[in-house]
Amino acid sequence: MPAITTIGLTKHYRTSALPFVRPAPPIRALEALDIDVREGEIFGFLGPNGSGKTTTIRLLLGYIHPTAGAGRVLGLDIVRDSVAIRRQTGYLPGGIALYDSLTGERLLDYLASLSGRPPIRRAELCDRFELPLRTLRRRVRDYSRGMRQKIGIIQALQHDPALAILDEPSEGLDPLMQRAFYEVLGTLRSEGRTIFFSSHVLSEVERVCDRVAIVRQGHLVAVEEIAGLLARRKRNVDVRLHGTPPRLEGVPGVSGIQITDGRLTCRVEGDMRPFLAAIAAAPIVDLTIEPAHLEDAFLEFYGGTGA
Amino acid sequence: MNGALFRHTWRAQGLKLSVVSIALAVWGFLLPVVYARFGSQFRAVFDSGILPAQFARLGAGDIFSVPGAIALGLIHPICIILTSVFSVGFSAAAIAGERQRGTLEVALARPIARRIFYLTLLAATFGFVAVTVAALLTGSVTGAAFAGVIGEVPIRNVPLLWLNAVLLFGAFASIGLAASASFDRVAPSLGVTLGFVVLMYFFEILGSLWPAAEKLQPYSLFHYLKAKSILLGTTTREDDAMLAAVIVAAVAWALVVFPRRDLAAPS
Numbered sequence: 001m002p003a004i005t006t007i008g009l010t011k012h013y014r015t016s017a018l019p020f021v022r023p024a025p026p027i028r029a030l031e032a033l034d035i036d037v038r039e040g041e042i043f044g045f046l047g048p049n050g051s052g053k054t055t056t057i058r059l060l061l062g063y064i065h066p067t068a069g070a071g072r073v074l075g076l077d078i079v080r081d082s083v084a085i086r087r088q089t090g091y092l093p094g095g096i097a098l099y100d101s102l103t104g105e106r107l108l109d110y111l112a113s114l115s116g117r118p119p120i121r122r123a124e125l126c127d128r129f130e131l132p133l134r135t136l137r138r139r140v141r142d143y144s145r146g147m148r149q150k151i152g153i154i155q156a157l158q159h160d161p162a163l164a165i166l167d168e169p170s171e172g173l174d175p176l177m178q179r180a181f182y183e184v185l186g187t188l189r190s191e192g193r194t195i196f197f198s199s200h201v202l203s204e205v206e207r208v209c210d211r212v213a214i215v216r217q218g219h220l221v222a223v224e225e226i227a228g229l230l231a232r233r234k235r236n237v238d239v240r241l242h243g244t245p246p247r248l249e250g251v252p253g254v255s256g257i258q259i260t261d262g263r264l265t266c267r268v269e270g271d272m273r274p275f276l277a278a279i280a281a282a283p284i285v286d287l288t289i290e291p292a293h294l295e296d297a298f299l300e301f302y303g304g305t306g307a
Numbered sequence: 308m309n310g311a312l313f314r315h316t317w318r319a320q321g322l323k324l325s326v327v328s329i330a331l332a333v334w335g336f337l338l339p340v341v342y343a344r345f346g347s348q349f350r351a352v353f354d355s356g357i358l359p360a361q362f363a364r365l366g367a368g369d370i371f372s373v374p375g376a377i378a379l380g381l382i383h384p385i386c387i388i389l390t391s392v393f394s395v396g397f398s399a400a401a402i403a404g405e406r407q408r409g410t411l412e413v414a415l416a417r418p419i420a421r422r423i424f425y426l427t428l429l430a431a432t433f434g435f436v437a438v439t440v441a442a443l444l445t446g447s448v449t450g451a452a453f454a455g456v457i458g459e460v461p462i463r464n465v466p467l468l469w470l471n472a473v474l475l476f477g478a479f480a481s482i483g484l485a486a487s488a489s490f491d492r493v494a495p496s497l498g499v500t501l502g503f504v505v506l507m508y509f510f511e512i513l514g515s516l517w518p519a520a521e522k523l524q525p526y527s528l529f530h531y532l533k534a535k536s537i538l539l540g541t542t543t544r545e546d547d548a549m550l551a552a553v554i555v556a557a558v559a560w561a562l563v564v565f566p567r568r569d570l571a572a573p574s
Binding site: 013054055058061063064065082083084086087089090091093094095096097098099101110111113114115116155 | 309311312315319408409410412413414415416417418419420567569570571572573
């Protein structure tokens with residue numbers, strides 16, 4: 001059973017209009033979204049601001065109602081079974097707002113009591129995010145942005161949900177805490193939990209996700225396996241030479257060859273061995289092979305299709 | 308009802324509830340004392356005709372008897388302002404405020420139906436109103452005892468007055484909470500609720516001071532607060548039924564509107 005399924009999920013917002021004034025056209029926030037998120041995977045949901053990521057999440061959790069289409073989360077209908085869905089999920093909203101007058105500990109206790117499930121993961125998460133008890137006993141209003149984000153992540157995961165929906169989760173975390181967060185995601189995946197992960201940071205998605213969906217202007221542009229995408233992506237090669245450059249025309253996977261003043265640049269896709277064999281006898285002074293980032297891969301694959 | 312939300316709401320409002328309750332108790336205490344100390348002088352002033360007779364009965368209250376003084380205490384602007392801290396201020400901000408701050412989506416990420424969320428806040432609000440009105444009436448009875456006029460207070464009717472006042476301020480709270488469930492921001496929610504209460508108060512006071520405007524009074528919810536009549540045992544429960552009907556209508560509105568609303572991401 002997929003953890004999340006949407007079929008033609010659509011959301012149009014009606015714009016309010018004054019009486020006797022012609023109503024403005026609706027805002028088309030999401031158009032006919034079809035996705036399947038498998039159980040136990042980390043699914044990245046990528047797109048620029050305003051692309052429909054948050055609208056999708058809010059539809060899945062019942063904050064807003066679909067204009068058309070349907071969706072199921074953990075086998076439950078997103079309209080009829082919203083409460084049951086939220087019983088089994090953890091949610092980190094983007095730019096989370098917290099009850100500032102409470103201490104971190106009180107806040108987590110309160111949210112756990114609303115969940116109706118014991119916070120069995122809290123101690124482990126506080127340990128990983130370096131939030132000692134004395135910090136948790138300070139009021140939330142005194143927390144930095146990064147600490148608030150840590151509390152946000154903990155409140156989403158402390159009751160060990162079967163599905164975690166995280167909207168821009170690493171925002172505000174320093175690199176060390178980002179690494180700790182990725183480790184937490186890895187642990188959850190190894191325990192069979194499903195993570196739905198919204199982000200606009202491609203490198204982050206590349207690092208932690210199994211699959212990724214791209215949305216743009218409310219439309220689904222692509223759904224790809226990260227591993228497949230990375231395997232297909234091109235590598236940027238920069239070779240410095242002291243002599244005649246090797247002939248690379250016709251070498252499988254090599255493209256974009258440019259030779260200028262003892263420097264050869266090209267792009268290599270797929271198996272590297274034919275390329276390495278072709279340059280083996282060349283008078284190389286220096287060689288740099290840099291994998292293209294996921295961003296480049298996406299631009300390459302979907303740049304011409306509206307992505 | 309959700310126990311955790313209820314406890315959290317009460318805990319968050321505890322200090323404010325204490326301050327308002329003490330202030331209302333002090334206010335309630337003062338009126339019988341003022342009656343006992345200056346009641347006869349006030350009557351002499353009004354009997355002399357220096358002041359128009361209408362001024363002697365603000366709303367349904369007066370200063371010529373203990374029940375009248377207690378009734379005056381309930382309809383006086385000071386009491387209205389103090390009780391409005393919860394019946395208007397808290398209720399109008401309870402949901403819209405959480406929505407505006409962004410904490411509503413954190414709370415609603417939990418397995419709580421919106422109807423349960425609303426009904427829990429409604430119960431908490433009625434609790435606040437019940438406590439503040441009880442503090443006022445406790446202050447009044449204590450004041451009457453302190454001033455030596457407790458014999459003029461029909462104690463057995465005080466609970467009925469408490470119920471009538473709770474229904475009045477509860478009606479305002481229900482309207483505030485319905486507005487709060489309907490708007491994304493506190494300002495329009497508070498504006499609608501406050502405007503409603505001010506209009507109701509204007510109708511009642513204008514009608515009591517100006518005979519030609521008396522026909523406006525039935526349109527005011529304050530008209531159904533019959534403090535003096537209840538204490539004297541000369542009224543029926545129809546006023547309570549009218550206030551209860553308003554509460555039911557406001558609750559029904561909120562129960563229909565709130566679960567069906569789209570709660571888009573806070574801007």
